[in-house]
Amino acid sequence: MRRTLSGATLIALLLGAAPASAAVRAEAPHGPVPRLAPSAVDRLPWLARQLGRQALPERDGWAAEGTGTTGGSAATPERTRVAHSRAELVAALGGDNASNATDATPKLIYVDGAIDGFEGPDGTPLSCAELADPTYRLDAYLAAYDPAVWGRVAPSGPLEEARVRSVTNQTRQTQINVGPNTTIVGLRGARLTGLTLMIDRASNVIVRNLTLVDTRDCFPAWSPTDGENGNWNSQYDQISVRRSENVWVDHNSFSDGDNPDSTQPVHFGRPYQVHDGSLDVTHTASLVTASWNRFTGRDKLMLIGSSNTVGPDVDRLRVTLHHNLFDGVLQRLPRVRFGQVDVYNNHYRLGGDDFQYALGVGVQSAIHAQNNFFSLDAAVDPADLLYDWGGTALTERGSWVRQGGGPARPVDLLAAYNATHDPDLGADAGWTPTLRRDPVLPTPLVPLVVSPLAGADRLPL
Structure with a gap:
């Protein structure tokens, strides 16, 4: 029997919200929100206030498991704030950034305008040089640890110690x-620049409707044994989820802005990479739903599982990714170790000489990929959308591909991969997702729905 959706249910599905009441549906959209005092929550538009109080709908991915995800929906007026600056954001989260991670009081924070992580206490911008240890200089670091001089061993000694102290400062x-x-x-237009939201030992968290830009590392580490030729590695993710459960990341936009890694210099024959992940889920975290987000022009995107070591991550790292747009991104879409990860109804727009892969099948991973749409340029072979990082199997079904402007067609990505790579990956990840809000969209509809509606500033505010 063919299922049909009411208008209210379809709107709710597209916006990642519970079905709206008649009163909500009748209210007209509001214009831009004026800059408000931190305590002026009562002056926010009604829809914005309701959005802040919204919990994750039932069955909406792994974050709905157990007690579900309510975030700060129960926050009292005293813990409901508007933040316009780094200092106000820290204050709203508890007042002391060193101890905010342990403050379990329900908190509801509206971000108004642009907040820069490199903003000093008085609001003036800080440079990388001002955060550097007095004995650290990049030119001295490059001269000391050039593989032609130092060899292919990890940096050590005073300059590396100074770099580590600089990282601590940042x-x-x-x-x-x-x-x-x-x-x-x-709120409409809210933007976090150069800033990491660290969700560590902090369960029941909701992050919505933010634009996150250029979370840069001033002091990347040279890792000479990472890969055949070594690599520069950065520390900071835009959102990092560690040792936490029941986290919902919804309708956000992630990019490097006007500072992409492609414009960085080359040192030791390798790109000087100043960015890490957009949304990493590691260190035994679990029960995460990432929905209706937009990832644009980034390299390393989403790492699920922090190492290949069999141990605490086993039976953790359960993540749902649905209705996200991956646009011009290069790898880790996601890369998975150990976790049961449900990847459905996402739109991938991929291409370029630097593209590497979409789904990384890592050690003991169990990816269930269903009804995803891949828009590829002519140079990307559908067989290369999967990458074997030591895994053995994934469930993949309902994938469609449009390549080089040609017609869309269903493609068995697993069969294409196995036809050109050894060893083969198995076809059964060993589990079937049950935490989904019905219905799963037919794949040809995915780009029509996801492209215009994923990302920040697409919720009714």
């Missing part, structure tokens, strides 16, 4: 710790 400045029972929601 972490105190640009990493914002988010405690449990928290909702952070952006």
